[in-house]
Amino acid sequence: MHILFLTDNFPPEVNAPASRTFEHCREWVRAGHKVTVVTCAPNFPKGKVFDGYRNRAWQTEEMDGIRVIRVWSYITANEGFVKRILDYQSFMVMATLASPFVRGVDVVVGTSPQFFTACAAYVVAGMKRVPWVFELRDLWPESIRAVGAMKESKALDWLEKLELFLYRKANAVVSVTNAFRDNLIGRGIDADKIQVVTNGVDISRFNPREKDAELVRELGLDGKFVAGYIGTHGMAHALETLLEAAEKLKARPDGDRYRLILLGDGARKADLMQQAKAKNLDNVIFVDSVSKDEVVRYWSLLDVAIIHLRKTELFTTVIPSKLFECMGMGIPVLHGVAGESAAIVEKEGVGIVCEPENANALCDGLVKLAEDPALYEQYRSNALAGAKNYDRSELARKMLRVLESLRK
Structure with missing residues (x-):
């Protein structure tokens, strides 16, 4: 079977969509299938093309047996709604124009978070007369409302109508959470064509290791005692809460014991750094994004991993993929996200669930883990055991079965 996968994030980018897509496609190739990915020049999250690449109409490479076609797109940093839409739409157009040159395709997959990529998948599948799959990673444009990136308007209403149109037209929808599936069913989408394939972890890469001495x-x-947040510093993450917690930790008699690392980039990073400097938070260390190979070295530094999102109803439906990477590394979590992901933390017994945007709860949870070695070790052991339930290889095979069921 020849799978054509459209995505605007792919390695060497290191965000969750890039990792999931690459790891799934790699497993499909190992299973004997041909996979072609159409993507753009790597540039996330800074909006700058990575070294060794150029933003041009067509360039190809091979990664672990995957044929990768990179097309031109309007590249911008993750700042400003209009520029981001131009970014998304330019990729949609160029991916659609490039896809006819990919021959012998049996199924097309388009992945969110934003759904203009799914628009391209719908059009391409129609041209090729093959089925297509909408991989649902985010309820977009609902997430725009949740973070206040755009005011209520007819444009948002129109985007929502387009969203529902794509769900209806897709031959299958693969959702990353059960909550997303329930949301779609509640909005009239056929339950029989919605399958859930959660995010997971490549346990061959994310596994326990000693702290990187260098x-x-x-x-x-x-x-x-090191706590850390690794990921995008965006509007959705409310990382100001982590700075407030750092301020409270510094004020403790044993405050010098604690350090907080924030690794990554995003629209809010510069402001966060300014806030930390203004508050003289010398217990907070900011680190720029690093490569996928390097990021595991930084994970190894953490005694505790912090996962955090804004306190809003929408984010009760998401499962941050970094949760599974923490589990693979055997790192207990402080989980500042309510809903389905919090239920996983509690079910697997891998850490402490805190109320989102509650610096006191975050601080108290961190101190508790530092001062209770028995509890800490219990969470660590549970994390390693639980990671096996979210092995990316098995999840890739589960999604492959969905694709194979559509083959004509």
Whole structure:
């Protein structure tokens, strides 16, 4: 079977969509299928093309047996709604124009978070007369409303109508959460064509290891209890809460024991750094994004991983993929996200669930994990055991069965 996958995020980018797509496609190739990915020049999250790439109409490469076609797109940093829409729409157009040159396709997959990629998949599948799959990673444009990136308007209403049209037209919808599936069913989408394939972890890459001694020395972490957030610093993440918690930790008599690392980039990073400087938070360390190979070194530094999103109803439906990476590494979590993902944390017994945007709860949870070695070790052991339930290889095979069922 020849699978054509359209996505605007792909390695060497290191965000969740890029990792999921690559790891799934790699497993499909290993299963004997041909996979072609149409994507753009790697540029997330800074909106700058990575070294070794150019933003041009057509360039190809092969990654672990996957044929990768990169097309031109309007590249911008993750700042400003209009520019982001131009970014999304330019990829939609160029991916649609490039796809006819990919021959012998049996099924097309278009992945969110934004659904203009799914629009391209719908059009391409129609031209090729093959089935197509909408991989649903985010309820977009509902997430725009949740973070206040755009005021209520007829444009948002129109985008929602387009969203529902695509769900109806897709031959199958693969959702990353059960909550997303329930949302679609409640809005009239046929339940029989919606399958759930959660995010997971590549346990061959994310596994327990000793703290990276070089980084410990470089960042001054020797003898410190280290908590960290690794990921996008965006509007959705409310990372100001982490700075408030750091301020409270610093005020404790044993405050010098604690360090907080924030690794990644995004629209809010510069402002967060300014806030930390203004508050003299020398217990907070900011690190720029690193490669996929390097990020595991930074995960190894963490005694506790912090997962956090804004306190809004929409985010009770999401499952941050970094949760599974924490589990694979055996790192207990402080989970500042309510809903389905919090239920996983509690079910698997891998950490403490905190109220989102509650700095006191975050601070108290961190201190509890630092001062209770038995509890900490219990969470660590549970994380390693639970990671096996979210093995990316098996999840990739589950999604492959959905694609194979559509083959004519």
